Amino acid sequence: MTPTKCQDQVVLDLWHPLAALAEVPAGFVQETVLLEERVSYATDGGGNAAVWLSRPDLVAGCPFEPGALTRALPAKVAYGYIWTSLGTPPTELFFIPEYAEPDRRRLNAATVGVNVSAPRAIENFLDMGHFPYVHTDILGAEPHTEVKEYDVELSVERDEIVATRCRFFQPKASTASTEGADVEYIYRVPHPYCSILYKSSPVDETRLDVIAVFLQPMDQEHIRAHMMLCVLDDENEDKVIKRFQQTIFGQDKPILENQFPKRLPLDPRAETPIRADKSAIAYRRWLSQKGVTYGVIPAAT
Amino acid sequence: MLDTAKTRWHPIAASYDLPFRHVFHAQLLGREFAVWRADDGYVNIWENRCLHRGVRLSIGINDGRELKCQYHGWRYSNRTAGCTYIPAHPADAPARTITNRTFAGVERYGLVWSAEEPHGRVPDVAGLREGEQLALRGIPLNAPADAVVSALTGYRFQPNGRLQGNTANVSLEGSDTFSVALRAYEEGAETLVVFFVQPVDSSRSVIRGVLDAGPQGAERLAILRHHNERLSKLREIAEREAQAAPQPAPLEPVIERVSPELAEMPEMTAHGRKATIRVTVARKWLAADGIAAFELRPVQGLLPTFQPGAHIDVHMPNGLVRQYSITNGPGESDSYVIGVKLERDSMGGSLCMHETVREGDLLAISEPRNNFPLRRDAVRTIFVAGGIGVTPLLAMAQALKNQNLDYEFHYFAQNQEQLAFPEKTALLGEALKPHLGFLPETTAAKLKEILSGYRPDMHVYLCGPGPMLEAARRIAADLGWPETAVHFEYFKNTNTIDDSSSFEVALARSCVTLQVTAGKTILETMREAGIDMPSSCEQGACGTCLATVIEGEPDHQDVYLNDAERKSGTKIMTCVSRARSARLVLDL
Ligand code: FES
Ligand SMILES: [Fe+2]
Numbered sequence A: 001m002t003p004t005k006c007q008d009q010v011v012l013d014l015w016h017p018l019a020a021l022a023e024v025p026a027g028f029v030q031e032t033v034l035l036e037e038r039v040s041y042a043t044d045g046g047g048n049a050a051v052w053l054s055r056p057d058l059v060a061g062c063p064f065e066p067g068a069l070t071r072a073l074p075a076k077v078a079y080g081y082i083w084t085s086l087g088t089p090p091t092e093l094f095f096i097p098e099y100a101e102p103d104r105r106r107l108n109a110a111t112v113g114v115n116v117s118a119p120r121a122i123e124n125f126l127d128m129g130h131f132p133y134v135h136t137d138i139l140g141a142e143p144h145t146e147v148k149e150y151d152v153e154l155s156v157e158r159d160e161i162v163a164t165r166c167r168f169f170q171p172k173a174s175t176a177s178t179e180g181a182d183v184e185y186i187y188r189v190p191h192p193y194c195s196i197l198y199k200s201s202p203v204d205e206t207r208l209d210v211i212a213v214f215l216q217p218m219d220q221e222h223i224r225a226h227m228m229l230c231v232l233d234d235e236n237e238d239k240v241i242k243r244f245q246q247t248i249f250g251q252d253k254p255i256l257e258n259q260f261p262k263r264l265p266l267d268p269r270a271e272t273p274i275r276a277d278k279s280a281i282a283y284r285r286w287l288s289q290k291g292v293t294y295g296v297i298p299a300a301t
Numbered sequence B: 001m002l003d004t005a006k007t008r009w010h011p012i013a014a015s016y017d018l019p020f021r022h023v024f025h026a027q028l029l030g031r032e033f034a035v036w037r038a039d040d041g042y043v044n045i046w047e048n049r050c051l052h053r054g055v056r057l058s059i060g061i062n063d064g065r066e067l068k069c070q071y072h073g074w075r076y077s078n079r080t081a082g083c084t085y086i087p088a089h090p091a092d093a094p095a096r097t098i099t100n101r102t103f104a105g106v107e108r109y110g111l112v113w114s115a116e117e118p119h120g121r122v123p124d125v126a127g128l129r130e131g132e133q134l135a136l137r138g139i140p141l142n143a144p145a146d147a148v149v150s151a152l153t154g155y156r157f158q159p160n161g162r163l164q165g166n167t168a169n170v171s172l173e174g175s176d177t178f179s180v181a182l183r184a185y186e187e188g189a190e191t192l193v194v195f196f197v198q199p200v201d202s203s204r205s206v207i208r209g210v211l212d213a214g215p216q217g218a219e220r221l222a223i224l225r226h227h228n229e230r231l232s233k234l235r236e237i238a239e240r241e242a243q244a245a246p247q248p249a250p251l252e253p254v255i256e257r258v259s260p261e262l263a264e265m266p267e268m269t270a271h272g273r274k275a276t277i278r279v280t281v282a283r284k285w286l287a288a289d290g291i292a293a294f295e296l297r298p299v300q301g302l303l304p305t306f307q308p309g310a311h312i313d314v315h316m317p318n319g320l321v322r323q324y325s326i327t328n329g330p331g332e333s334d335s336y337v338i339g340v341k342l343e344r345d346s347m348g349g350s351l352c353m354h355e356t357v358r359e360g361d362l363l364a365i366s367e368p369r370n371n372f373p374l375r376r377d378a379v380r381t382i383f384v385a386g387g388i389g390v391t392p393l394l395a396m397a398q399a400l401k402n403q404n405l406d407y408e409f410h411y412f413a414q415n416q417e418q419l420a421f422p423e424k425t426a427l428l429g430e431a432l433k434p435h436l437g438f439l440p441e442t443t444a445a446k447l448k449e450i451l452s453g454y455r456p457d458m459h460v461y462l463c464g465p466g467p468m469l470e471a472a473r474r475i476a477a478d479l480g481w482p483e484t485a486v487h488f489e490y491f492k493n494t495n496t497i498d499d500s501s502s503f504e505v506a507l508a509r510s511c512v513t514l515q516v517t518a519g520k521t522i523l524e525t526m527r528e529a530g531i532d533m534p535s536s537c538e539q540g541a542c543g544t545c546l547a548t549v550i551e552g553e554p555d556h557q558d559v560y561l562n563d564a565e566r567k568s569g570t571k572i573m574t575c576v577s578r579a580r581s582a583r584l585v586l587d588l
Helices: A118-126 A238-256 A275-290 B145-152 B217-244 B349-356 B387-402 B422-431 B440-451 B466-478 B522-528 B563-568
Strands: A016-020 A030-034 A037-043 A049-053 A075-078 A081-084 A105-114 A151-155 A160-170 A181-191 A194-200 A208-219 A222-231 B010-014 B023-028 B031-037 B043-047 B066-068 B075-077 B083-085 B106-108 B111-114 B139-141 B169-176 B179-186 B189-201 B204-211 B277-288 B291-298 B311-315 B321-325 B336-341 B362-365 B380-386 B407-413 B432-436 B458-464 B486-490 B503-507 B512-516 B546-551 B571-573 B583-586
Touching: A016 A030, A016 A037, A016 A105, A016 A208, A016 A222, A030 A208, A037 A081, A049 A075, A049 A081, A105 A238, A118 A181, A118 A194, A118 A208, A118 A222, A118 A238, A118 A275, A151 A275, A160 A275, A181 A275, A222 A238, B010 B023, B010 B031, B010 B189, B010 B204, B023 B111, B023 B189, B043 B111, B139 B217, B145 B179, B145 B189, B145 B204, B145 B217, B204 B217, B277 B336, B291 B349, B311 B336, B321 B336, B321 B349, B321 B387, B336 B349, B336 B387, B380 B387, B380 B440, B380 B466, B387 B407, B387 B422, B387 B458, B407 B422, B407 B440, B422 B432, B440 B466, B458 B466, B466 B486, B503 B522, B512 B522, B563 B571
Parallel strands: B380 B407, B380 B458, B407 B432, B458 B486, B503 B583
Antiparallel strands: A016 A081, A030 A037, A037 A049, A075 A081, A105 A222, A151 A160, A160 A181, A181 A194, A194 A208, A208 A222, B010 B111, B023 B031, B031 B043, B066 B075, B075 B083, B106 B111, B139 B204, B169 B179, B179 B189, B189 B204, B277 B291, B277 B362, B291 B336, B311 B321, B311 B362, B503 B512, B546 B571, B546 B583
């Protein structure tokens, strides 16, 4: 194989999302960009996907003949998306047990291009402090700006960051109430470019909605963000559920695109953390420890 | 080669780029700036990056006094660029050192000038007179500044008043690395234009032209249009040439690192003086002559559980922090009621509460703390209140009454009008014994009467002015009350604190040894070393900053500990007390 433009072996060996399976017309070649490489993929309509480095004899839009394919990339279908890797990926992707629960709605809320590095976008996803300012009157509202103490830990056995006991005041806490209340969140970062959020379900207090972002790094400073929902909701149409998430994401995008530098600085003295940023700090350390260099500005050693 | 000297003044904006409450995005030699004018006219030129998470401040909000970042609402002050508020932690004051980088700024000739490390002053330009000039619209172009300067030397234009003509003579009056001065003449009309070329980056520039005169009205517009058209043509040519030439690498300005102490995530100041709860003043009324009562309701959620005797810190609008006891009876948990006496020698605390704070105002308060706990296993409890000292005792008495426990409530005041919270004391019925108009001597006699007849398992709770407490404690001791049965709370410590000693404090659990110097308290010294410790009154009266002494001899200067506790040498109030020995070992 010709050398890849990305030199970060940790990132090369990861599984990366390319597209929502449900949105791919079966039987035709599709094209996208991953880690600065052009990548093609196709599905057979039966839930199987093939992925390969783009080549002139199989261009986008061509009918796809599986037999013609040699030198394919690893491919996997999981959580409604097609995943691939430019290196040697682990057999399993991280686990989201709730995805298998039969009474949940599973959908791709959106796939959005953002001019930012993947780690900056993950930090934004982990961040509650911006709710009153960026998602005003939806996920937060002034003067309820406090980020209360929460716990963050690096789960060694699963190699992922978990933030628990996160609470933030939300103006209309559930569909049933017009009152504001603290809403609970749990965050997981099981993959340098993917994060999962659990949030109390507005319809069933005892269960949690699952919202995940799977980021496709096109290059160090550009991503496609795939947003997966796995929620308890049999009222609203897909359209409505998606529109809500798209609104939220649309509010984050201009902020993300105005962060400087675009790559995430891992030098602890590059920016000023506060207690509310505990999870982001753990995330930055974890990236440093893993030796991730793609999409970040590594700390000078 | 582009001259990238950081010492040279360059225009980075025109004055008209800074309209009311706007934030302008500027760039010079690769470095971005957020430029904004405060309502007082001051022009702020800042690094275009929020210190928190790097979001451009040019997308922030200029409220006329502060610039607010869009991402998490951090606020930065006009002029100093110091962060004044971090909304995620409303109870904490941001470290004073969180200050964004600022750059020099001067307004001259209708332009805003800056430099990273300016030398001298913005140069005088021959032929331009401040106030009479006309700044042309800035023309951004993708070409390096030196190429733009050389293109501008060939710029041709008509003088003001002769825009229609086409025969003006243009003479080059001067030029240097970043500027060109040209004068056009035609039939007696003449106009000087000076171009300053702003090096935005290695291959981008802005042409900022200034004419020596600019009439008002329609002619002004015509002049602006005239130059705009001609400069646009010049831009096309310059950009085409620049495209043909090799592209220089973009400049990479150095972003300064934050100071090491800011890079560490601050520990939770669980302790300190934390105002974690927001309340509204739901009601304010006169509880007695000179005593204002406040009913504080939570802005959100429920107030924490309080015990009788507990106090809260109230953070006042003027920045002072004062302690007030909660007067509520058991179960009255929807609001806190406090009473504030207007002190004659108020340092601004009680005055602020009396005069500034009104119904509907928001206040920040701490969680209630109880350093004056009430035992409920006494066969009989005696309360002795003096003046405003009634407040914690009121809460206690209501608790005992609620449990049908035996108590009596002695309340000393000057006159009937000074008896506070009559609606609450009335509930105490027979147990309430007001003592009005007593002088110090007669008070002592009365106290003797009240405190006679001690039996085991009686407890007395004292709260009132210092001299009265001293007298009551002495009398109780004389009458055989053991110290463990005499509970008291002072409003304040009126002792003169002697902080001249210096000694060593070892913190056993943290394995740290600190040097406490004269003039510094143990509490301050620990905090400077990053070790936190709860505190409230910080004058040795409330009991919040108590620590256990393992070794060494304390020099007690507080009014919180009783004599037995003092003698035992095992406790110390770290906010005022010190050491007699050279070394103290604390269980911290
Ligand atoms: S990035 Fe500016 S407030 Fe957080
Ligand atoms: Fe967001």
